[in-house]
Amino acid sequence: MKKSKISPLIIILLVILVLPFIKADINFQHMLIIFLIFAGLGEAWNLITGFAGQTSFGHAAFFGIGAYTSTILFYKFSISPWVGMLVGIAVSTLVAAFVSYPCFKLKGHYFAIATMAIAEITKQLFISWDYVEGATGIMIPIVDESLASMQFHTSKIPYFIIAYCLFVISILIANYIEKNRMGFYLKAIRESNEAAESIGINTTVYKLYAMMVSAALSAAFGTLYAQYILYIDPFMLFSLDISMKIVLLTVLGGLGNIYGPIIGAAILIPLSEYTRIFFGGTGKGIDLIIFGALIVVVACFEPRGILGAFKKKRKVERGAYDAKANA
């Protein structure tokens, strides 16, 4: 049983790995990197929302903190982004624990709005924080390309490899959690917080674990994103649009399922990147008009998510999430 569940995943991972070598087109490689970053973020978000049922609209905060921590260390003290990534993970995990702990007693939408408020507060603070250049943002200094500086100017392949490794790590973590005690606890919490508590699960602690792991992964992708784009500002990193992009692609693919974010990102990211490449240059937002319209169409005609459409018969999980969402 376990084997049959793993093998399609391995095939998907192998296919992704060979893609940038089969089609060595720079736009395509760029799209793949963004795809891996957002699919990974989706996996991270899926832990707290898909598994534990706590809807977060604020994951941009953890993503942004990861990006800012490594960038500040690199920009001000020339510390390698790899070290910065670890520090960013630590900071982001601590922040997640500190701010989300008091929120776990909130139910449903109240929790969701609280996470959104947290991300907004973070954004406002970074905008008015002079030490991190406030609203101006930071241009990451260009240095010679090397693994240590996490900067590569001649080829996108190294970025792809790093993104791929982070992505695989997040898949492995999500898979490990799902297959082990913690995953069952989280799903029990999703189905019913009260019932989970009554059988002796410390719900707050497990929600906290899920949130911390989720924030740590998001922060790692934040560092990579900053080093890849080489420019960061609070509006771009902490925006509701980033949080929602993560939500959208996971919901679109399939909530609470490891394949969900991969499928969702495989559809949404090429869509948004290619419409941007084709129409974005006009600066008139045609790409986002198309993107928005397509999301609406997909939501209207595949309301169960892409995965849900494939297995309409298995209603167990879906019904359960429903019950939670309507509670």
Next chain:
Amino acid sequence: MFAQVIASGLLLGFVYSLVAIGLTLVWGVMDIINFAHGEFLMIAMYSAFWMYSLVNLDPLVSLPIVAVLVFGVGVLTYKLIIKRVIDAPGLTALLATFGLSLFIRNLAQFLWSPNYRFIGDCFVSDKKVMLGPVVVGLPQLVAAIGSIIMTLLVFYFIQRTKTGRAIQAAALDRNTAKLMGIDTEKVYALTFGLSGACVGVAGALMASFFPVSPDAGVLYSLLAFVIVALGGFGNISGALYGGLIIGLAEALGGYYIGTEFKYAIVFLIYLLVIQVRPKGLFGW
């Protein structure tokens, strides 16, 4: 000065309340987070702006037209999109409304450019009014009064009319409401329209003193989410008080702590209140 800050906070608060009431109606009745609510507000502001600049209608005159127009946008949104996702699991409805908000915002940018536009010279512009010791801008005062009137109308409609009671019934229990012979389809379409009319009025009133741009609605929809959650989901009086609290918090925080932190303070207040009242001030 304190009275001055309180006054401007309250005036702003009434407008926030109206926007939030529009949001909470849909949220309470259909359990749908309408992420496009701020974009409806933006449509209202643009409608007022274009009627002003093309046919020279004062925003106060075009207000009823704008309200009806955005009512229509609301009904249309329900009929074309929401109807299809209302029974969908989990967060699908949110997917749809977020997509819609992206679509509307960028369409506005495509059609009318991202430039800020102002209604330069209308009936209320640049006038001040003395209210005892405080001076307030006439546009803000008119906006607050207009919002209060619309809020009262919504209250009256929901609580005193038969259709309003049908809306309440559908909010409490959709299936039972159906069994009692309520056409829930109609009720939902009407609720969405009413929600649009609320932002329609708010948008027309705000257009006389806020710059009109494709992004104009983004901040207000964020604030409206917080206000609705602060008051308790689906609770109309909760949204009213929530709006006033947020308006005051913004004005006081902006004055005493720093303008750059006023929105951080607003969101912080939500996080603090929710610690004491996990289902909002008036939630149950």
